[in-house]
Amino acid sequence: MKNKGAFTAPQAQAYLERIGCTRPAGATQGALDELVYAHQCSIPFETIDMHQCTEAPDLDPGHVFDKIVTQHRGGYCYELNALFERLLVSLGFAARPCLCRAVCGQIEKDPINHRGILVAIDGREVFADVGFGGPLPCASVNLSNGQEQVIRGERFTTNKLDDYWWAIDRVTQAKKDLYGIEGPSRTQTEIEFCLATVTDKDFDSLNLSCSQPGMEFHDHRIANLRTKDGYYGIWDDTLTVRANGERTRTPLPDEAAFADALETYFGFRPYGT
Known part of the structure; x- marks a missing residue:
């Protein structure tokens, strides 16, 4: 019997081709890590359609699959992590959603505003995320209090906050930081996530509130994509390219330049262009 929420075999194959992966031989942590990395390097976090939108993004699974897999677009956490979770279930992983809040080093905490994924492997759970659009690990993270994990050269530590909440801290690298974070090298919390059981509904x-005027996803045009040696990013009318430790910023003076940059670096053009 097909698992509830799983893709059909052709859908799962199309998704794997979208991220350049073959079907893993088993539901192991190593396989999960390869899927997370490939996903982050293939499907952008982007809010281009949400900019000045009048309605919240449609989270119907069929709509999201068509947008991301068939049309080769990206999305944000409520789209990307929900779809990736479904792929994991289709590949035999025991995956479930979790409530999160983005912290990104801030002292004042935001309300819960993010969707993550918990995956049970060998009797324990690990955290995975392909929809953050920022400096989260490009692999799964073990839930081990105080344990430092080095993932493709980046250092992360998971900390247990209480019986339900965990935090992921990252060591920034000043000018060498992958994401160009200003200031001295330091450890900062990037995200907090909760172990409580939740459902898609x-x-x-949260999807509705995050897409309202006054929220950055609505008010700004954002796109981010990890690369093998850096990242591509767009914020409003500026393109940032990080490669080989160097960062360049290029103004996008008009809609034609903006659309061309999206196509060149992220693989799609805005609707209607």
């Missing part, structure tokens, strides 16, 4: 109101 629990994210509907």
Whole structure:
């Protein structure tokens, strides 16, 4: 019997081709890590359609699959992590959603505003994320209090906050930092996530609130994509390219330049261009 929420075999194959992966031989942590990395390097975090939108993004699974896999677009956490979770279930992983809040080194905490993924492997759970659009690990993270994990040269530590909440801290690298974070090298919390059981419906109101005027996903045109040696990013009318430790910023003076940059670096053009 097909697992609830799983893709059909052709859908799963199309998704794997979208991220340049073959079907893993088993539901192991190593296989999960390869899928997370490939996903982050293939499918962008992007809010281009949400900019000045009048309605919240459609989270219907069929719509999201068509947008991301068939049309080769990207999305944000309520789209990307929900779809990736479904792929994991289709590949035999025991995956479930979790409530999160983005912290990104801030002292004042935001309300819960993010969807992550918990995956059970060998009797324990690990955290995975392909929809953050920022400096989260490009592999799964073990839930081991105080344990430092080095993932493709980046250092992360998981810390247990209480019986339900965990935090992921990252060591920034000043000018050498992959994401160009200003200031001295330091350890900062990037995200907090909760172990409580939730369902897809629990994210509907969060999706609605995050897409309203006054929220950055609505008010700004954002795109981010990990690369093998850096990242590509767009914020409004500026393109950032990080490669081989060097960062360049290029103004996008008009809509034609903006559309060309999206096509060149992220693989799609805005609708209607």
